Amino acid sequence: MDVYFEGGQVVGQDRFSYALGEQVSVWVLSDTDEEVHVHGYDLFFTVKAGVPLEISVTAEIPGIFEVELESTHTLLFELVVAP
């Protein structure tokens, strides 16, 4: 597991870096049901309480993108895609 969301707190690495074209894989575990929003790519993932979820994206847009819990706008991590 790469990032945990427990008791309202985010624990884990805060930046994940990839080169353009690579496959992003970040595993997330939360103690509540949440919707995860990958900005820029505008992708939404639903994470169920206690069920690990893989944020899987092809890194095709360069930049630094926030990945948030949509309901509270809590930052989970940042996705860095280098050109």
Place this chain on the structure above:
Amino acid sequence: MIRRLGVASLIAVGFVVGFPAIALAHGIGGRLDLPVPVTYFIVGAGVVLVISFVALAVLWPEPRLQDGPRHEPARFSAPRRGMIPAVGLVGLLLVVGQLVPPLLGLDTDRTRPGIAPVLVWVVFWLVIPFGGVVVGNWYTEVNPWRTLGRALRVGQGERLWLVDRWGIWPAGLLLLAFTWLELVSPGSGSAVTLGAAALVYTLLMIGSMAYAGRDSGLAVFDAFTPYNRLISSISPLGRRGDGRIVWRGWLRALTVIPEWKGLAAMVVIAIGTVSYDGAAVTPWFRSAFGGLMATVPGQTLLLVSTVLVIGLAYWVASVAAARMVGDEWTARRVAGRFAHTLVPIALAYAVAHYLTLILFEGQQLIAAVSDPFALGWDLFGTAERRIDFFITASEPIWYVQVAVIVTGHVLGVVLAHDRALADFGREAVRSQYAMLLLMVALTTLGLLILSA
């Protein structure tokens, strides 16, 4: 003083305890710029240093900009009056109108942002001031509150003394509040928050105009009236009293900006808030202030502190300059006389920082006009349009960012040189060392933030 500080810190602590962890708020979007490669930084900073020292030796020996704008009529005329004010008013209505769907209990599509964030954070906050550098101060015409005041016939008698007494301090503090809404407030991307803020601001402006008159009220209390005037004073285009567009020469309008109280504060706020936003996403800032960054009051404290640090730097430079030129000059007077020289630097900071926001998030306007209230409409068939992140690659953006920062620095040095000649004479060029040092520091900081 001590007691006041104590109360303030108690309140601050209360806030810190009371707020949950939040994401890095930003007015719009969730994309940050990739850092400029360190080679660009080294080249940019090197150029700045060389230019600065060469400038001292070769710039003109007599003041050239101080007589203010020329007034040569331009060949073209302005768009018909009435068009632009209408556009401004429609924009304001679209933002305040965001309050209507929730009041009617309508369901909004939460995957669509609506038109308010892009109107406020891209069009109003960036495109209008930056465009003013090219076309002159069009904000006075597009200003929806002025149009509203005219329509409602509020603000007949002008209280001109208000500008002398308070200067633009109220406007400066409102500008700080506006950047707080953009950079710190968790609701900055929410249509309802923006609608409510716009409504409150509108009431505030109507009250100000009713109390002080349309011109004086907006000059003192509307954050964006002095801000746009400052930025657009760089423009070679201006408007004469009779409405005719005139060529006035680059930078010339800046040298005749009235020395309102709070002028330096407004420029410092403009530079400081952008610095905070740029620095806040750098790894070193986060590792140093990570705890504070996690809460709204912590971020507020950091935002205000950054502004104060920039203000302190300007004050120190003013004190040093005043010491070098003799007894009749106080630091306060120097600070007022040189405030306009920081305007190009403030503009450069903003342009470099917000360039990609305009290019990328600005595209949301195309989708948002089809569904301005996020009700699932598709008025023009563009509602599903997504942002195209490939309209430009990273390298051209890096070039432009570094070039803009360096250009802002050069213009600042030129303005400061000209003002020093006018105020202190040829012998007092020494006074420039302090301002030059400040400008080199600010420019290097700007480049450092871009490349961190």
